[in-house]
Amino acid sequence: xxxxxxxxxxxxxxxxxxxxxxxxxxxxxxxxxxxxxxxxxxxxxxxxxxxxxxxxxxxxxxxxxxxxxxxxxxxxxxxxxxxxxxxxxxxxxxxxxxxxxxxxxxxxxxxxxxxxxxxxxxxxxxxxxxxxxxxxxxxxxxxxxxxxxxxxxxxxxxxxxxxxxxxxxxxxxxxxxxxxxxxxxxxxxxxxxxxxxxxxxxxxxxxxxxxxxxxxxxxxxxxxxxxxxxxxxxx
Amino acid sequence: xxxxxxxxxxxxxxxxxxxxxxxxxxxxxxxxxxxxxxxxxxxxxxxxxxxxxxxxxxxxxxxxxxxxxxxxxxxxxxxxxxxxxxxxxxxxxxxxxxxxxxxxxxxxxxxxxxxxxxxxxxxxxxxxxxxxxxxxxxxxxxxxxxxxxxxxxxxxxxxxxxxxxxxxxxxxxxxxxxxxxxxxxxxxxxxxxxxxxxxxxxxxxxxxxxxxxxxxxxxxxxxxxxxxxxxxxxx
DNA sequence: ATACTTAATGGACGATCGTCCATTAAGTAT
DNA sequence: ATACTTAATGGACGATCGTCCATTAAGTAT
Numbered sequence: 001x002x003x004x005x006x007x008x009x010x011x012x013x014x015x016x017x018x019x020x021x022x023x024x025x026x027x028x029x030x031x032x033x034x035x036x037x038x039x040x041x042x043x044x045x046x047x048x049x050x051x052x053x054x055x056x057x058x059x060x061x062x063x064x065x066x067x068x069x070x071x072x073x074x075x076x077x078x079x080x081x082x083x084x085x086x087x088x089x090x091x092x093x094x095x096x097x098x099x100x101x102x103x104x105x106x107x108x109x110x111x112x113x114x115x116x117x118x119x120x121x122x123x124x125x126x127x128x129x130x131x132x133x134x135x136x137x138x139x140x141x142x143x144x145x146x147x148x149x150x151x152x153x154x155x156x157x158x159x160x161x162x163x164x165x166x167x168x169x170x171x172x173x174x175x176x177x178x179x180x181x182x183x184x185x186x187x188x189x190x191x192x193x194x195x196x197x198x199x200x201x202x203x204x205x206x207x208x209x210x211x212x213x214x215x216x217x218x219x220x221x222x223x224x225x226x227x228x229x230x231x232x233x234x235x
Numbered sequence: 236x237x238x239x240x241x242x243x244x245x246x247x248x249x250x251x252x253x254x255x256x257x258x259x260x261x262x263x264x265x266x267x268x269x270x271x272x273x274x275x276x277x278x279x280x281x282x283x284x285x286x287x288x289x290x291x292x293x294x295x296x297x298x299x300x301x302x303x304x305x306x307x308x309x310x311x312x313x314x315x316x317x318x319x320x321x322x323x324x325x326x327x328x329x330x331x332x333x334x335x336x337x338x339x340x341x342x343x344x345x346x347x348x349x350x351x352x353x354x355x356x357x358x359x360x361x362x363x364x365x366x367x368x369x370x371x372x373x374x375x376x377x378x379x380x381x382x383x384x385x386x387x388x389x390x391x392x393x394x395x396x397x398x399x400x401x402x403x404x405x406x407x408x409x410x411x412x413x414x415x416x417x418x419x420x421x422x423x424x425x426x427x428x429x430x431x432x433x434x435x436x437x438x439x440x441x442x443x444x445x446x447x448x449x450x451x452x453x454x455x456x457x458x459x460x461x462x463x464x465x466x467x468x469x470x
Numbered sequence: 471a472t473a474c475t476t477a478a479t480g481g482a483c484g485a486t487c488g489t490c491c492a493t494t495a496a497g498t499a500t
Numbered sequence: 501a502t503a504c505t506t507a508a509t510g511g512a513c514g515a516t517c518g519t520c521c522a523t524t525a526a527g528t529a530t
Binding site: 057058059060061138141142144145146147148149157158161190193194196197198199200201202203204205207208217218220221224225227228229 | 292293294295296373376377379380381382383384392393396425428429431432433434435436437438439440442443452453455456459460462463464
């Protein structure tokens with residue numbers, strides 16, 4: 001075969017070649033663009049394959065071979081499009097964080113202006129199937145663990161946290177204004193801290209045993225905690 | 236050197252040999268036992284080196300070479316004493332879980348009989364420096380992530396969780412008896428769920444930013460949450 | 471002293487890792 | 501049609517991985 005390739009070769013039928021190289025190419029569905037050359041699509045496919053692989057077998061066993069096998073792309077693509085495995089991992093972490101926040105904002109957009117509704121929407125979104133599922137909790141956990149040894153992943157991991165925290169704190173500050181006590185800022189700070197800790201704990205709990213987890217019980221518990229801080233809200 | 240070792244060789248001075256093989260052996264302190272042959276000590280050293288390596292560079296980069304380098308033992312010891320790297324990881328997970336629970340029980344032994352004191356002792360112990368520190372939170376996080384792909388680690392990871400849960404639930408059931416409402420068991424169940432989630436969330440929070448974490452604020456937040464469920468306790 | 475058992479050593483081994491690049495294919499400009 | 505640019509391919513490469521075992525050292529029984 002290598003001898004064959006060494007020669008001039010414009011004469012073997014292109015159709016046949018195409019079918020052998022990407023043989024079971026029925027995966028087209030809606031993702032595939034018009035042609036076989038589509039660098040943007042290749043990048044997205046590599047990131048998706050990376051996230052899927054991490055979710056399925058863990059970041060420790062996520063190798064270049066496993067990723068390109070799942071993406072059905074060739075070995076050199078990672079180096080071509082990302083410069084190496086590490087940069088691909090960082091890009092995947094960034095993409096994952098952005099998707100989390102886009103979905104979160106989609107969940108709270110109807111609540112705009114009403115801080116209490118925003119908080120409840122954040123809770124429902126963060127604990128909902130779209131954001132909290134086996135795939136996402138495993139990926140989240142993997143990236144958080146890798147952050148200590150990988151500055152790039154750490155950056156996008158903390159960015160996600162910060163945006164969530166700011167959203168929550170802003171809403172709690174609005175609510176805390178209705179309680180004109182002397183410890184206004186303390187109240188908003190404690191509520192923000194407590195809610196984030198509860199949400200993080202819920203993700204850990206879900207990760208440990210997804211099938212035993214009750215989203216309704218989780219929302220109920222968190223609501224009860226917050227209403228303890230703001231007696232005239234969250235009833 | 237290999238030629239030298241091939242010969243009979245009982246004649247090179249033992250002292251000199253000892254000094255060259257384990258040259259900077261000032262680490263003796265109190266750990267080293269009487270002689271150089273001590274299988275039990277070797278096992279412990281390998282487990283300790285494994286946990287330290289995981290805490291320092293992450294479980295992904297924890298290789299056989301890194302472990303034996305840190306333990307200052309020879310390459311074959313892992314296979315000799317544990318049968319392979321995986322079994323060593325499982326043994327390390329078991330050891331870690333047992334040490335956690337031993338320390339926890341040490342923290343709650345003075346509170347025996349008083350369920351409210353037990354809960355507060357569990358909280359203080361779980362959030363205390365001895366149990367919650369950079370090393371332990373990183374190891375805890377790594378093992379929890381690895382549990383999905385490793386049944387052995389999963390076993391000892393869930394065992395630790397179960398023992399903590401039982402301790403907490405038992406105490407909350409005692410407390411709930413003082414509130415003779417119709418939803419006694421629900422109350423204890425919710426309190427157990429909420430406290431465990433809060434503690435897990437605190438560990439995640441600490442892991443993400445150890446230096447910004449306040450143990451006092453954490454205890455205060457959790458206490459406020461529980462007193463919301465049990466108004467006549469935790470004041 | 472000698473024979474025997476057990477602990478420890480450290481290198482050989484095949485497998486797999488991530489990177490890199492020469493080569494080919496596809497698409498565009500003229 | 502032809503020249504040129506860019507995307508994609510897939511194997512070669514050295515490095516490193518975990519396992520295994522022949523050999524040696526240490527300790528014990530007689």
